[in-house]
Amino acid sequence: MFEAVARLTSFSAAAEELSITQSAVSHQIKQLETYLGEPLFWRSGRVVTLTDEGRQYFDAIGSALLQIERASEQLLGHEESRLRLSVFSSFAVRWLVPRLPDLQRLHPQIDLALEMSSQNPVLSDRVADCFITIYTSAPAYSYEHLYTERLFPVCSQDYWQRIQREMGWDTEPDARSELVISPEQIAQFPLLSTHSIFNRPAGDWAAWFRAVDQSLPGGARVQHFSHMLLALEAARFNQGIALTNDYMLSTRKDSEDFVRLPAHAVVTGDKFYFAWKTSRRRERGIQTLRRWLVDEAIRGGLRGE
CATH class of the missing domain: 1.10.10.10 (Winged helix-like DNA-binding domain superfamily/Winged helix DNA-binding domain)
Known part of the structure; x- marks a missing residue:
């Protein structure tokens, strides 16, 4: 009661x-x-x-x-295992949801309910049975590493054609593989920034430039978005260059709409973990979901073997 x-x-x-x-x-x-x-x-x-x-x-x-x-x-x-998984909205929409049919096919006994979160939730049975989180400070929980985040610049296919024209580059197929776009050249175009990554305006682009010992140019045109999903949509509609990560472009059919620019990536410091309460470690459903997530992360290139 x-x-x-x-x-x-x-x-x-x-x-x-x-x-x-x-x-x-x-x-x-x-x-x-x-x-x-x-x-x-x-x-x-x-x-x-x-x-x-x-x-x-x-x-x-x-x-x-x-x-x-x-x-x-x-x-x-x-055999049915009813599980609530709390997961970041971007990770859910771009990486997890497209893979759920495979989970249902391989493990039909798991009845998975997704609880979307924009921030790190409090790890508690009251919130969910298991979590995708970037924090490992809750002592009552166990953690399995899934992904170490890195950001790299992307734009739409059409916008990439525009960049090549404005740069005066040879667009022959044999020449494209040798192209490298410098930070100074990227700064000539609108930069689509996600506030939530570093919780400050243009923090993602500032970190990207800092990775090569440069500063974000004062005259750079920066358009601000609260969430990476929004910035990526703006990039899809030819509004500029966005910074995104591996799971955002993983397995979705629309990933072919984007071009990863030939430039460096920056590691944000965030690591994504699957978390579950240690006292529930013997529950078959949680361990089945854990193994499936790890297998998918390896198969999709988010983590090594």
């Missing part, structure tokens, strides 16, 4: 889910609080919120109840 109230933040919703009366739920919660000697909820009218002690207790018992459920399903012969 406590788990239902904490998850639904409502005594009445918990009562409806458990098919009992609200007074029965309230009575049991009071008994539990008396037994533990701690208040588990703050009550303000119909609003119910967890106390600090209640939140700590919920994190612990939520995982335990889930393990009981999984053990019961295995004993009953139910």
Whole structure:
């Protein structure tokens, strides 16, 4: 009953889910609080919120109840594993979602629900069962490395033709492989910047120029976007040159719309990990998903063997 109230933040919703009366739920919660000697909820009218002690207790018992459920399903012969994966929106849209049909074909027993996040979520069973994250500071979790991010400049096929014309380059096929575009030449064109990578205006392009001991030119034309997905779309529609990473151009059919410019890449310092609670390490569904993600990351070139 406590788990239902904490998850639904409502005594009445918990009562409806458990098919009992609200007074029965309230009575049991009071008994539990008396037994533990701690208040588990703050009550303000119909609003119910967890106390600090209640939140700590919920994190612990939520995982335990889930393990009981999984053990019961295995004993009953139910192979289905229902998992919630919290994942960055760009990673989900550009890398994970196109691969989900293969996951469903290879492991039909896994019922995967995606929880999209724009920032690093708090690692907790209340949020999801497992995570794609760049932080490894939660001590109760285990981590599997998937990708070390690097940024490189791209533009559309049409825009690349424009760059070659303005640079006066020979566009014969044999000559293209020898082309190298310098930072100074790139700065002559509109730069599409993603704010969320370094959380400051033009931080991505500043880092890219800094990688070769240069500064972002003061006269550079920079167009700002909050998210890499937006910057990449602007590049697709011939608005300039964007910095993107490997997974954004991985396996999507529209990846052929873009040209990776013959220039250097910069490592951002962000590393992407698959994270799961160590106490749930024996759950078959989590380990199956972990192995599949690692295999796909290797196959797609995000990480080595």
